[in-house]
Amino acid sequence: MNRRLYFVLPDLDSARSTANELLLARIEDRRMHFLAKRGTPLGELREASYLQKSDLVHAAQLGLILGGLTGFAATLVLAQVLGDAFPHNAWTLVVPVLVCAFIGAWAASMIGTSVPNERLKRFQAEMDAGRLLLMVDVPVGRVAEIRDIVHRRHPEVADYGIETAIPAFP
Numbered sequence: 001m002n003r004r005l006y007f008v009l010p011d012l013d014s015a016r017s018t019a020n021e022l023l024l025a026r027i028e029d030r031r032m033h034f035l036a037k038r039g040t041p042l043g044e045l046r047e048a049s050y051l052q053k054s055d056l057v058h059a060a061q062l063g064l065i066l067g068g069l070t071g072f073a074a075t076l077v078l079a080q081v082l083g084d085a086f087p088h089n090a091w092t093l094v095v096p097v098l099v100c101a102f103i104g105a106w107a108a109s110m111i112g113t114s115v116p117n118e119r120l121k122r123f124q125a126e127m128d129a130g131r132l133l134l135m136v137d138v139p140v141g142r143v144a145e146i147r148d149i150v151h152r153r154h155p156e157v158a159d160y161g162i163e164t165a166i167p168a169f170p
Helices: 010-022 056-085 090-113 118-128 140-153
Strands: 001-008 032-035 132-137 159-162
Touching: 001 010, 001 118, 001 140, 010 032, 010 132, 010 140, 032 118, 056 090, 118 132, 118 159, 132 140, 140 159
Parallel strands: none
Antiparallel strands: 001 132, 001 159, 032 132
8 A cells, every 4th residue: 555745846956866865765766756837847757647637537536426326317217207118127227327427437537637636736836936746656654764764865845745545547
């Protein structure tokens, strides 16, 4: 189980130095994600993925739930309207719910790709001011150790805490 730590770094040199310290602490490069103001060159630092920058995951989850509920409600209304003419079996409920859930997830994810990630909104002012955001995923047992390394060796870095629920695939 991993936790995501958030740090705001003042400049690119500090970001490189912090990344090197984390590499020496045996944190894999693929576990560090940097995000900066649009147009800021990150060089060899790993930029946050599209899934991390956009609200695609959250939107798809919301669309899946709302679509499924819509399919369920539509099926109940249709059953009420048609009465005895409506076939009463499991498939007449399951299929519309699944189809509407899929369509809802698809439509919402299309919208979510153009919306910034809700979890990162609190860092937008910092990034607009030229600072860099570092998101690093570490095992639960190493959270205190990694935070201590960053605080001891880089006092210029602002710690923005821990996120306990990391999305599964970004």
